[in-house]
Amino acid sequence: xxxxxxxxxxxxxxxxxxxxxxxxxxxxxxxxxxxxxxxxxxxxxxxxxxxxxxxxxxxxxxxxxxxxxxxxxxxxxxxxxxxxxxxxxxxxxxxxxxxxxxxxxx
Amino acid sequence: xxxxxxxxxxxxxxxxxxxxxxxxxxxxxxxxxxxxxxxxxxxxxxxxxxxxxxxxxxxxxxxxxxxxxxxxxxxxxxxxxxxxxxxxxxxxxxxxxxxxxxxxxxxxxxxxxxxxxxxxxxxxxxxxxxxxxxxxxxxxxxxxxxxxxxxxxxxxxxxxxxxxxxx
Numbered sequence: 001x002x003x004x005x006x007x008x009x010x011x012x013x014x015x016x017x018x019x020x021x022x023x024x025x026x027x028x029x030x031x032x033x034x035x036x037x038x039x040x041x042x043x044x045x046x047x048x049x050x051x052x053x054x055x056x057x058x059x060x061x062x063x064x065x066x067x068x069x070x071x072x073x074x075x076x077x078x079x080x081x082x083x084x085x086x087x088x089x090x091x092x093x094x095x096x097x098x099x100x101x102x103x104x105x106x
Numbered sequence: 107x108x109x110x111x112x113x114x115x116x117x118x119x120x121x122x123x124x125x126x127x128x129x130x131x132x133x134x135x136x137x138x139x140x141x142x143x144x145x146x147x148x149x150x151x152x153x154x155x156x157x158x159x160x161x162x163x164x165x166x167x168x169x170x171x172x173x174x175x176x177x178x179x180x181x182x183x184x185x186x187x188x189x190x191x192x193x194x195x196x197x198x199x200x201x202x203x204x205x206x207x208x209x210x211x212x213x214x215x216x217x218x219x220x221x222x223x224x225x226x227x228x229x230x231x232x233x234x235x236x237x238x239x240x241x242x243x244x245x246x247x248x249x250x251x252x253x254x255x256x257x258x259x260x261x262x263x264x265x266x267x268x269x270x271x272x273x
Contacts, residue, residue: 001223003221004219004223006116007153008210008217010119010120012211012214013120014123017124018127019202023199026189027132029132029135030135032174033135033174037123037139047153048153054228057231059228060227062241063245065157065158065238066246069161072165074256077260079173079174080173084268087181099189
Protein backbone atom coordinates (compact mmCIF):
# COMPACT_ATOMS: atom_id res chain seq x y z
CA UNK A 1 0.00 0.00 0.00
CA UNK A 2 1.47 3.33 -1.08
CA UNK A 3 0.83 6.05 1.48
CA UNK A 4 1.34 9.81 1.53
CA UNK A 5 4.58 9.21 3.44
CA UNK A 6 6.10 7.26 0.54
CA UNK A 7 5.58 10.17 -1.83
CA UNK A 8 6.95 12.63 0.72
CA UNK A 9 10.06 10.50 1.28
CA UNK A 10 10.65 10.18 -2.48
CA UNK A 11 10.19 13.93 -2.80
CA UNK A 12 12.65 14.51 0.05
CA UNK A 13 15.17 12.18 -1.59
CA UNK A 14 14.86 14.03 -4.90
CA UNK A 15 15.36 17.36 -3.10
CA UNK A 16 18.41 15.95 -1.31
CA UNK A 17 19.91 14.76 -4.61
CA UNK A 18 19.48 18.26 -6.04
CA UNK A 19 20.87 19.82 -2.88
CA UNK A 20 23.91 17.53 -2.98
CA UNK A 21 24.40 18.45 -6.64
CA UNK A 22 24.45 22.15 -5.81
CA UNK A 23 26.93 21.58 -2.99
CA UNK A 24 29.24 19.08 -4.69
CA UNK A 25 29.43 20.01 -8.36
CA UNK A 26 31.55 22.87 -9.68
CA UNK A 27 30.08 23.18 -13.19
CA UNK A 28 27.48 25.96 -13.32
CA UNK A 29 25.26 24.11 -15.82
CA UNK A 30 25.11 21.00 -13.60
CA UNK A 31 24.33 23.23 -10.60
CA UNK A 32 21.48 24.70 -12.62
CA UNK A 33 20.10 21.25 -13.43
CA UNK A 34 20.25 20.37 -9.74
CA UNK A 35 18.18 23.49 -8.99
CA UNK A 36 15.55 22.15 -11.38
CA UNK A 37 15.56 18.85 -9.49
CA UNK A 38 14.89 20.71 -6.23
CA UNK A 39 11.99 22.69 -7.74
CA UNK A 40 10.44 19.48 -9.04
CA UNK A 41 10.77 17.76 -5.68
CA UNK A 42 8.66 20.57 -4.21
CA UNK A 43 6.13 20.07 -7.02
CA UNK A 44 5.88 16.34 -6.25
CA UNK A 45 5.02 16.90 -2.60
CA UNK A 46 2.48 19.60 -3.55
CA UNK A 47 0.70 17.23 -5.94
CA UNK A 48 0.78 14.44 -3.34
CA UNK A 49 -0.88 16.73 -0.78
CA UNK A 50 -3.39 17.82 -3.42
CA UNK A 51 -4.39 14.18 -4.01
CA UNK A 52 -4.48 13.45 -0.27
CA UNK A 53 -6.79 16.30 0.79
CA UNK A 54 -9.97 15.72 -1.20
CA UNK A 55 -12.70 18.35 -1.19
CA UNK A 56 -16.38 17.70 -0.43
CA UNK A 57 -17.13 16.23 -3.86
CA UNK A 58 -14.22 13.81 -3.63
CA UNK A 59 -12.04 15.73 -6.09
CA UNK A 60 -8.35 16.59 -5.52
CA UNK A 61 -7.50 20.01 -4.17
CA UNK A 62 -6.92 21.88 -7.42
CA UNK A 63 -5.45 24.95 -5.67
CA UNK A 64 -2.22 22.99 -5.19
CA UNK A 65 -2.17 21.99 -8.85
CA UNK A 66 -2.61 25.61 -9.94
CA UNK A 67 0.31 26.44 -7.64
CA UNK A 68 2.41 23.74 -9.34
CA UNK A 69 1.43 25.24 -12.71
CA UNK A 70 2.76 28.63 -11.57
CA UNK A 71 5.96 27.06 -10.23
CA UNK A 72 6.59 25.35 -13.59
CA UNK A 73 6.03 28.65 -15.44
CA UNK A 74 8.37 30.60 -13.19
CA UNK A 75 10.98 27.82 -13.40
CA UNK A 76 10.89 27.92 -17.20
CA UNK A 77 11.42 31.72 -17.17
CA UNK A 78 14.20 31.27 -14.62
CA UNK A 79 15.98 28.70 -16.79
CA UNK A 80 15.86 31.02 -19.81
CA UNK A 81 17.31 33.99 -17.90
CA UNK A 82 19.85 31.86 -16.03
CA UNK A 83 21.20 30.22 -19.17
CA UNK A 84 21.48 33.66 -20.84
CA UNK A 85 23.53 34.81 -17.84
CA UNK A 86 25.74 31.70 -18.15
CA UNK A 87 26.32 32.46 -21.85
CA UNK A 88 27.23 36.07 -20.98
CA UNK A 89 29.59 34.78 -18.27
CA UNK A 90 31.19 32.37 -20.74
CA UNK A 91 31.75 35.20 -23.21
CA UNK A 92 33.42 37.32 -20.54
CA UNK A 93 35.53 34.63 -18.83
CA UNK A 94 35.60 31.55 -21.12
CA UNK A 95 34.68 29.28 -18.20
CA UNK A 96 31.66 27.61 -16.60
CA UNK A 97 33.57 26.52 -13.52
CA UNK A 98 32.47 28.25 -10.31
CA UNK A 99 35.97 28.28 -8.82
CA UNK A 100 37.19 30.44 -11.71
CA UNK A 101 34.62 33.11 -10.88
CA UNK A 102 35.67 34.31 -7.47
CA UNK A 103 35.50 38.12 -7.63
CA UNK A 104 32.95 38.21 -4.81
CA UNK A 105 34.78 35.65 -2.69
CA UNK A 106 35.78 36.92 0.72
CA UNK B 107 -2.35 2.59 -9.87
CA UNK B 108 -0.63 -0.61 -8.70
CA UNK B 109 1.99 -0.18 -6.01
CA UNK B 110 4.81 -1.77 -8.02
CA UNK B 111 4.50 0.95 -10.69
CA UNK B 112 5.09 3.56 -7.98
CA UNK B 113 8.30 1.79 -6.96
CA UNK B 114 9.49 1.38 -10.56
CA UNK B 115 8.95 5.03 -11.47
CA UNK B 116 10.33 6.29 -8.16
CA UNK B 117 13.47 4.20 -8.66
CA UNK B 118 13.86 5.40 -12.28
CA UNK B 119 13.44 9.02 -11.16
CA UNK B 120 15.86 8.79 -8.24
CA UNK B 121 18.40 6.69 -10.16
CA UNK B 122 18.60 9.11 -13.06
CA UNK B 123 18.54 12.02 -10.59
CA UNK B 124 21.73 10.62 -9.07
CA UNK B 125 23.11 10.17 -12.60
CA UNK B 126 22.55 13.90 -13.24
CA UNK B 127 24.80 14.75 -10.31
CA UNK B 128 27.58 12.19 -10.78
CA UNK B 129 28.03 12.29 -14.58
CA UNK B 130 31.13 14.22 -15.62
CA UNK B 131 29.84 14.86 -19.14
CA UNK B 132 27.22 17.68 -19.21
CA UNK B 133 25.36 16.11 -22.16
CA UNK B 134 24.94 12.82 -20.28
CA UNK B 135 23.68 14.82 -17.29
CA UNK B 136 21.12 16.65 -19.43
CA UNK B 137 19.83 13.41 -20.98
CA UNK B 138 19.60 11.79 -17.54
CA UNK B 139 17.57 14.80 -16.43
CA UNK B 140 15.09 14.11 -19.26
CA UNK B 141 14.55 10.52 -18.06
CA UNK B 142 14.30 11.74 -14.46
CA UNK B 143 11.53 14.17 -15.44
CA UNK B 144 9.72 11.43 -17.36
CA UNK B 145 9.66 9.32 -14.18
CA UNK B 146 8.43 12.34 -12.22
CA UNK B 147 5.67 12.90 -14.77
CA UNK B 148 4.59 9.25 -14.35
CA UNK B 149 4.45 9.81 -10.58
CA UNK B 150 2.24 12.88 -11.15
CA UNK B 151 -0.08 10.72 -13.23
CA UNK B 152 -0.15 8.06 -10.51
CA UNK B 153 -1.53 10.83 -8.28
CA UNK B 154 -4.32 11.49 -10.83
CA UNK B 155 -2.79 14.85 -11.81
CA UNK B 156 -2.82 14.19 -15.55
CA UNK B 157 -2.65 17.83 -16.63
CA UNK B 158 0.42 18.50 -14.47
CA UNK B 159 2.04 15.32 -15.79
CA UNK B 160 1.55 16.36 -19.42
CA UNK B 161 2.75 19.90 -18.70
CA UNK B 162 5.82 18.43 -17.02
CA UNK B 163 6.72 16.47 -20.17
CA UNK B 164 5.97 19.39 -22.52
CA UNK B 165 7.74 22.14 -20.57
CA UNK B 166 10.64 20.31 -18.92
CA UNK B 167 11.42 17.31 -21.12
CA UNK B 168 10.57 19.40 -24.20
CA UNK B 169 11.41 23.07 -23.88
CA UNK B 170 13.77 23.38 -20.93
CA UNK B 171 15.97 20.41 -21.85
CA UNK B 172 16.29 21.57 -25.46
CA UNK B 173 17.46 24.91 -24.04
CA UNK B 174 20.02 23.14 -21.82
CA UNK B 175 21.34 21.01 -24.70
CA UNK B 176 21.44 24.06 -26.97
CA UNK B 177 23.52 26.01 -24.43
CA UNK B 178 25.87 23.03 -23.92
CA UNK B 179 26.32 22.89 -27.70
CA UNK B 180 26.82 26.66 -27.93
CA UNK B 181 29.48 26.71 -25.23
CA UNK B 182 31.14 23.58 -26.68
CA UNK B 183 31.60 22.00 -23.25
CA UNK B 184 33.57 18.79 -23.06
CA UNK B 185 33.69 16.36 -20.18
CA UNK B 186 35.34 18.16 -17.30
CA UNK B 187 39.05 17.70 -17.01
CA UNK B 188 39.86 16.27 -13.63
CA UNK B 189 40.78 18.99 -11.23
CA UNK B 190 42.25 18.55 -7.81
CA UNK B 191 39.26 17.49 -5.73
CA UNK B 192 38.81 19.49 -2.57
CA UNK B 193 38.24 16.58 -0.18
CA UNK B 194 37.05 18.73 2.73
CA UNK B 195 34.40 20.42 0.55
CA UNK B 196 33.15 17.13 -0.92
CA UNK B 197 32.92 15.35 2.43
CA UNK B 198 31.34 18.41 4.07
CA UNK B 199 28.80 18.82 1.28
CA UNK B 200 27.83 15.14 1.37
CA UNK B 201 27.50 15.27 5.16
CA UNK B 202 25.24 18.33 4.97
CA UNK B 203 23.04 16.64 2.34
CA UNK B 204 22.77 13.40 4.37
CA UNK B 205 21.95 15.33 7.55
CA UNK B 206 19.29 17.25 5.64
CA UNK B 207 17.68 14.05 4.38
CA UNK B 208 17.73 12.50 7.86
CA UNK B 209 15.89 15.55 9.18
CA UNK B 210 13.21 15.23 6.48
CA UNK B 211 12.96 11.48 7.14
CA UNK B 212 12.40 11.86 10.88
CA UNK B 213 9.92 14.71 10.48
CA UNK B 214 7.86 12.62 8.04
CA UNK B 215 8.20 9.61 10.36
CA UNK B 216 6.62 11.64 13.18
CA UNK B 217 3.76 12.78 10.95
CA UNK B 218 0.68 10.65 11.73
CA UNK B 219 -1.05 11.82 8.51
CA UNK B 220 1.77 10.34 6.42
CA UNK B 221 0.80 6.77 7.37
CA UNK B 222 -2.69 6.96 5.82
CA UNK B 223 -3.26 5.62 2.30
CA UNK B 224 -4.77 7.95 -0.29
CA UNK B 225 -8.60 8.21 -0.09
CA UNK B 226 -10.49 7.06 -3.21
CA UNK B 227 -11.49 9.75 -5.72
CA UNK B 228 -15.14 10.64 -6.30
CA UNK B 229 -16.75 10.41 -9.71
CA UNK B 230 -15.38 13.29 -11.82
CA UNK B 231 -17.99 15.62 -13.29
CA UNK B 232 -15.39 17.47 -15.35
CA UNK B 233 -11.86 16.54 -16.39
CA UNK B 234 -8.63 17.76 -14.88
CA UNK B 235 -7.88 20.45 -17.46
CA UNK B 236 -11.37 21.89 -17.15
CA UNK B 237 -11.15 22.17 -13.35
CA UNK B 238 -7.67 23.72 -13.32
CA UNK B 239 -8.56 26.10 -16.13
CA UNK B 240 -11.69 27.19 -14.32
CA UNK B 241 -9.71 27.93 -11.14
CA UNK B 242 -6.97 29.65 -13.13
CA UNK B 243 -9.33 32.10 -14.81
CA UNK B 244 -11.54 32.76 -11.77
CA UNK B 245 -9.74 32.71 -8.41
CA UNK B 246 -6.21 33.04 -9.79
CA UNK B 247 -6.87 35.45 -12.62
CA UNK B 248 -4.60 38.23 -11.31
CA UNK B 249 -1.61 35.93 -10.56
CA UNK B 250 -2.08 34.38 -14.00
CA UNK B 251 -1.79 37.78 -15.70
CA UNK B 252 1.21 38.71 -13.53
CA UNK B 253 2.86 35.44 -14.66
CA UNK B 254 2.25 36.58 -18.23
CA UNK B 255 4.07 39.85 -17.55
CA UNK B 256 6.87 37.89 -15.85
CA UNK B 257 7.39 35.72 -18.92
CA UNK B 258 7.41 38.83 -21.12
CA UNK B 259 10.04 40.48 -18.89
CA UNK B 260 12.12 37.27 -18.93
CA UNK B 261 11.97 37.20 -22.75
CA UNK B 262 13.11 40.82 -23.02
CA UNK B 263 15.81 40.21 -20.40
CA UNK B 264 17.20 37.24 -22.31
CA UNK B 265 17.32 39.27 -25.54
CA UNK B 266 19.14 42.12 -23.80
CA UNK B 267 21.59 39.72 -22.10
CA UNK B 268 22.31 37.94 -25.37
CA UNK B 269 23.29 41.06 -27.28
CA UNK B 270 26.95 41.21 -28.07
CA UNK B 271 27.68 44.62 -26.59
CA UNK B 272 26.40 45.21 -23.06
CA UNK B 273 26.50 48.87 -22.22
